[in-house]
Amino acid sequence: MAQEKIQAIRGMSDMLPSDAPLWHFFEKKAIGLANLYGYQQIRTPIVEQTRLFKRGIGEVTDIVEKEMYSFVDSLNGDNLSLRPENTASVVRACIEHNLLYDAPRRLWYMGPMFRHERPQRGRYRQFHQFGMEAMGFKGPDTDAEQLLMLNRLWKELGIAPVRLELNCLGQLEERKAYREILIRYFEEHKEILDEDAQRRLYSNPLRILDTKNPDMQDLVNNAPKLYDSLGEESKAFLSSLEDILKAEGVDYTINPRLVRGLDYYNLTVFEWVTDKLGAQGTICGGGRYDPLIGMLGGRDAPACGFAMGIERVLELMKECGVHPEERECDVYIVWDKALYLNAIGAAEKLRDAGIRVIVHSGSMKFANQLKRADASGALYALVIGSDEAAAGKVGLKALREGIAGYGEQKTLTIEEALEFVSKNI
CATH class of the missing domain: 3.40.50.800 (Anticodon-binding domain)
Known part of the structure; x- marks a missing residue:
């Protein structure tokens, strides 16, 4: 009697030899770019203590509430999680090994992440990210350099142009003040809020601005703008960043609804977006996260970074007709x-x-x-x-x-x- 076939877990895909040339092409270009800009590689474990992500990402985010693969280690009782993203892990490693004691660090990583989401094109439960973190740099020159780097990568991969959307979240106190303004605004229109927005109203109201619900678009478009709550220093930071991008000919748009999904961001946030992948149009996102190192127990230090979903980038490369050939041998x-x-x-x-x-x-x-x-x-x-x-x-x-x-x-x-x-x- 034939044995039942064992298949891969839903949302966790194999990379087959026919896919390898595209992966190798991406990896070569991305790693080459990291070296070109002076970034060094770091590798972190795929399993971390669950509290690292709860503290770093935020307990009222979709990732922590609904998407993490978490479990109790049966051998010692530790609460562990498969990493859903890598910035918190890189910061943890920097603190643990005291990497910032003598100089700032430019670091890059590449590897698998895990989120329990509904699998769809370019989004999987085991997916891969390439990312960079610059720690100890105040910016905005470092923020701009990372955006220039990404603009260069899209060209080298053959997928340019990709649209850059940019926003400024300001500092924590500015965001707190805006949060209260936003809550009052949404309370006045509570009958329009969907179930997800009502759940977030008092825990994470900024995330309501990122809703995809068509019935709420007019509501969020007319919401008070975060920019109006920013102080002069935050506005000057954004202005300096824009000046660099304009000088280097990088096109962008300011998206006042762009807030990103993680709690640790401040000042710069950005996404690179394409219209060629349907609903999953964001291929790369990031920004500045000056509070995170202190939140995770290190000495306060500025930092900024980004991560891209490799599978989504590869899908876009296919859409753009990028099909690198690779021979088995010479x-x-x-x-x-x-x-x-x-x-x-x-x-x-x-x-x-x-x-x-x-x-x-x-x-x-x-x-x-x-x-x-x-x-x-x-x-x-x-x-x-x-x-x-x-x-x-x-x-x-x-x-x-x-x-x-x-x-x-x-x-x-x-x-x-x-x-x-x-x-x-």
Whole structure:
């Protein structure tokens, strides 16, 4: 009796080999950009204490209330959670290891996050983020630099233009004053508030501004503006940031309804949005979070950062026709009868030089082996037949138009073949 198949958990997807070229292309561009701007990599565990996220993200956010994968460790009773985002984890690591003791830090990360949401296009329960955190920098030059960096990334990925929406949340005291104004406004129109808005009215009223409910759009559009509650310093911060973006030719719009979903933001908040992915249009978001380091037990220090959903970016790349090709190997070795040891020896010499090699596995006619070599995407086939072996040489056949040697098969020593391939891949 056949065993029942075990399938992946809903919302947690496999990355298949056919998807790898797009992932590798993104990773190469993103990591290259991080290095270009002087950011260093940090890796944090995917499991943290639940209280880290409750304290950092906020207990009245959707993430903490409804989306975290939390559990009690049966071995020691600890309350743990799979990380739903990584900024809190990076800050925790910086505090724990005293990374800011001698200088500010520019850090980048990439890896899986977990949220129990309804899976849909570009949004999964296990998803991946690439993000950067700049800690110890007051800005707004650092905020602007991160936006310039992202503007450059969209171009390198082939998905530009992506729309930048920007807002300023001010400081905590300014936001508290605005919060009271907003509560009074929504109380006057309580009959229009949906169930979710009524739940947030006294716990997190700013999040009502981000509602997607079409019946509430006029209400939130006419709500008092946060900008009117900002002090001169906060307004000057936003103005300085805008000046840099204008000077560098980065287009943006001020969105007074943009508040982001996490409690730790202050001053700058931003999102990069596309119209090509339907409802899931935000591919990257972030801003300044000066209070967070102190909230998590460290010495107060300014900070700003962002994170992007990699799956959403890849979806956008597909929509924009970005389809990078990736070959399995540079050289595919075909061999005759008892010459497998010759093939292995040649392969190891090529690999010593950093050339990617596949040695054909199993016996097969030369013609069929060459078909498999062509299907692999290899640039060259290295042929080891009885005649070549007797002469102490190999055949080298170029498989792709436009590369050196195409249209002929050369007979060379392995050293000559190695030199030729090294110059032409």
